[in-house]
Amino acid sequence: MHVLEHFYLETIVPIEVFGIDISITNLTVSMFAAAALFLTLFILLALKPKVIPGKRQAVIEMLLTFIKRNLVYNMIGKKEGERWIPLIGGIFVFVLANNMIGLIPGTYTPTLNPIVPVTLALIVFFIVQVTNIRKHGIRGLLRTLAPAAVPSWMYVIVAPIEVISMIAKPFSLFVRLMANMLAGHTIILVLYGLILYFKSYYLAIPIVPFALIMNLFEIFVSAIQAYIFAVLSAMYIGEAVKPKH
């Protein structure tokens, strides 16, 4: 299984604070590189804003309009959506940058290590529950377990199913993101590993174009998965924010 060595973490600079290991691994380096890349890109694009946008500023405005209209206002509504734009935009750009950095050969994709999507899914889970409690109180939290169109004697059956779905939604967010990234990169690594396994370079003639096509498909999948993560988090927050019966 030494082909899948790309998926192992290697410590580059060991740092240890009070017994907790926060050393610099290749995951950290990839995450910093992704953040620095997108930060410089956005700063360069939005450098001198004018009222009538030039070509560079129009790109940033397109991105922001996409986040505002398609991601937030569609799912949460115009009035409440104002305060959720930074969170949903941040989640979208963070997941997009971390997915895309893995396409450069030799780097590590942060989102395929289970820790990174678990953290994001836990953030969304806690935000949904806390928003529910803040807006509707503890009674509101119990009311989500009892949808309106159900006769009262069926609550015994429906309530556990609702509790399971309350836990399963962020879990599915995490599994979807991690497994999509893991599967894409595994296919490419296994294809290259076939050349090493059969120990003949003639096998490279059909395999390299196929791996190139898989890489292009990975670009598409990275963008789609970032969009899906942001849209689903916005949908769950929108469900928690809407007034209930």
Place this chain on the structure above:
Amino acid sequence: MDPKTAAMIAAGFTMGIGAIGPAIGIGNLVGKALEGIARQPEAAGQIQTAMFIGIAFAEAIALYALVVAFLLIFVA
């Protein structure tokens, strides 16, 4: 048959059978979305958005099967 071999065979069956359902589901979904766009081309943007969200939900089930297959190969 030692457990390692059985785990490998089980992983193959898991991913093979587990990909049938989501494939049928996604095919149905995209077909209905295409019908909707053909009936009313002005709503193509909204239909496309809803189609992508539906595809993500259906694909998540296939990825649960993939995760189980990975667990069988590498951990058992």
